[in-house]
Amino acid sequence: HGYLVESGGGLVQAGGSLRLSCDSSGVFFFINVMAWYRQAPGKQRELVASVASGGYTNYTDSVKGRFTISRENDKNTLYLQMNRLKPEDTAVYYCFADTAIRDYWGQGTQVTVSS
Numbered sequence: 001h002g003y004l005v006e007s008g009g010g011l012v013q014a015g016g017s018l019r020l021s022c023d024s025s026g027v028f029f030f031i032n033v034m035a036w037y038r039q040a041p042g043k044q045r046e047l048v049a050s051v052a053s054g055g056y057t058n059y060t061d062s063v064k065g066r067f068t069i070s071r072e073n074d075k076n077t078l079y080l081q082m083n084r085l086k087p088e089d090t091a092v093y094y095c096f097a098d099t100a101i102r103d104y105w106g107q108g109t110q111v112t113v114s115s
Contacts, residue, residue, distance in 0.1 A: 002107060003027050004095045009109030016085050016113075022078040022095030022106055029099035034071055034078045038091035038111075045094070049080060062088075085113045 003026035008019050024031060035050035049059045049069035057069055068081040078095055090113050095106035 003104045004097055004106035006093065006095045006106040006109040009093060009111045011112045011114065012085055014085060014087055014113055014115050017081070017083045018085065018111060019082070020080040020093055020095075020109060020111075023076060024078060024095075024097055024104075025076040027076075027097055027099065027104055029101045031097045031099055033096075033098040035096040035098075036069060036078075036080045037094045037096055038089075039094070039108075040088075040091040043091075048093070051078070082111070085111075087113045087115045089113050 005023045006020060008021050010018060012018055033050055033052050036048040037045050038048050039045040047060055048063055049067055051057045051069045051071050059067060066084045071078045090111060092108040092110050094108045097104040
């Protein structure tokens with residue numbers, strides 16, 4: 001079991017929905033910010049959305065209005081609800097956690113959106 005474990009990726013048609021989950025129970029330090037990043041083939045890893053411990057959220061422009069990030073601290077779980085998916089959303093999605101001690105990354109989960 002890794003520090004961050006993602007699940008929920010898969011293949012979906014354009015216009016469909018997926019929900020990603022990230023189990024952070026392996027992280028024993030206080031988590032300040034949790035986030036989802038993604039990396040498409042041949043491209044740099046980019047920030048998709050983040051949520052601070054106080055609840056403040058931030059989204060990259062391309063997903064605003066379609067994706068929703070949330071965290072349930074009592075369940076040590078981070079979510080990314082992805083609606084109205086587009087082929088350009090195809091990427092490996094990574095969970096990220098920032099603590100005062102170090103950063104943590106998940107192993108990634110593949111999201112493929114067919115046109």
